[in-house]
Amino acid sequence: MNEPQNRRVAVIGLGAMGGAMAATLHQAGWDVTGFDPSEAARTAAEKSGIGTTDSLSSLAGIPYAVLSLPAAGIVETTVPQLLAEPGTTAIIDTTTSEPATSKRMAELAEIHGAAFIDAPVSGGRDGAATGTLSAFVGATDTALAAAEPVLMALTGGNYSHIGGPGSGNVVKLLNNILAAANLASVGEALGVAKAYGINPATAAASISGASGGSKVSASMYPNWVLTGSHDSGFSMGLMARDAALAVDVAEQIGEKPALLATVANQWQEALAALGPKADFTEIARAVAPAITPAGAPGSTPAA
Template structure:
């Protein structure tokens, strides 16, 4: 497999997460070139001192590449273009993708002497900006070794090698569907507290110190729901997709997770009401609208990619 001490790296996808990861790599001394089809995203990256290109083909053969893309289908079209020229050492895919796609891309890269690892991340914009993300890594041992310098820069060593190619995707999808379930259950619980005349913020703080507590109750609800800001930077459309994908992956291997399937259905209902661009924490508006200043969504609002505002 290719090896390199070259610090040149491509970042493909300069949205909220990709742009922050590109900036982190730039500060860590990597020679970063970013690509995004959006001129605005490229301009935002350029403002932080990152070189950009409007043509993905310009990045072919770059020793290292980080992908931060919307879905598996774009991963499938991107990786062959990066491998079109010799020189690639490792491609680190932080996309919440599909395990079958990651297995195919890992085989494609290996055939050309390169590494491909699925390394979907958790930690949001703040983690991406500070180099403190968590990553769920699926890779062979050889591929992991090739990708490790980049993983260390993005996570500070806070990554878990789950298993072979595709396994990182599986565990990330399970993580997200569990978070999706918790967002619903905590919202319903705090709605009950409010109905009893209890301050939901106090209820959330108390629960967070006990056995029912979680990151959702301790952070997401106090910071984004109860304040009404709903500005996590992660969309409801992406969370609804991830919950559905988690159930699909389970079904493909003969499992029938009934509770998780019900959760995925709840997110599809919210998606129909709020649209894919709503913040994912706005699920609370459909679960317990009384606890968020944004209130319940309009039932007759637009759902074609815009957020219905109460």
């Protein structure tokens, strides 16, 4: 990997993930400027030593940009502003976005002599803060090479080049809906275990060492659900959105994943009951309230 001559990078979106990625790049020696429409988000970033701006247009032509945005529509309005001035080398979009959007943005960037890659990430706040995220990359070989210095700083090389533009988005959405399905199914299973008088934590540990085990049973339930903490940092609203989007992307090409559609509907029901700001691990409160101290939606948490 060639070290870039210009280590200026903008991070667009300074929420939980974007703010942590900005801090990681700053600590790695990059000259970081952050942008977020929220003054509170900018202030939090500044406390980490990161320079910020309240003007997205002031970042036009900056050599590198990392996007961490809530939706594909915002990506579509942001990228043209970054490309409005010459000088952009690569835009790394970590947003859980839509493949059609990424294809259009990659084409637009190429017209401007720049690279755009879709690189949605997994690993949560801890991965973002330590530069150990994993990424699903959709890009041409040329675009990936241009973006690699920033991508390496964020992932330590832990990324998969899935294919051309948009392919990273597809696989990330599939990853998320599989996680959504597992969160619901593990909750239901542990609910059955508890009904039989079995400690859910014991059941989860036993299952995790066998063929039904997963990161959900081994880590998410013991750490965030059975403790009642529900503090993963990823929201119910975002997971419900991703599950619905995964089904929508499938249907756009004529696929009809029946089980995944059922999962997406289940998350929409939980979203209606718990609200978008609830932690995504609170799905357990909807599918198996007896196993979590937080209890069913609308109930008073156990003391």
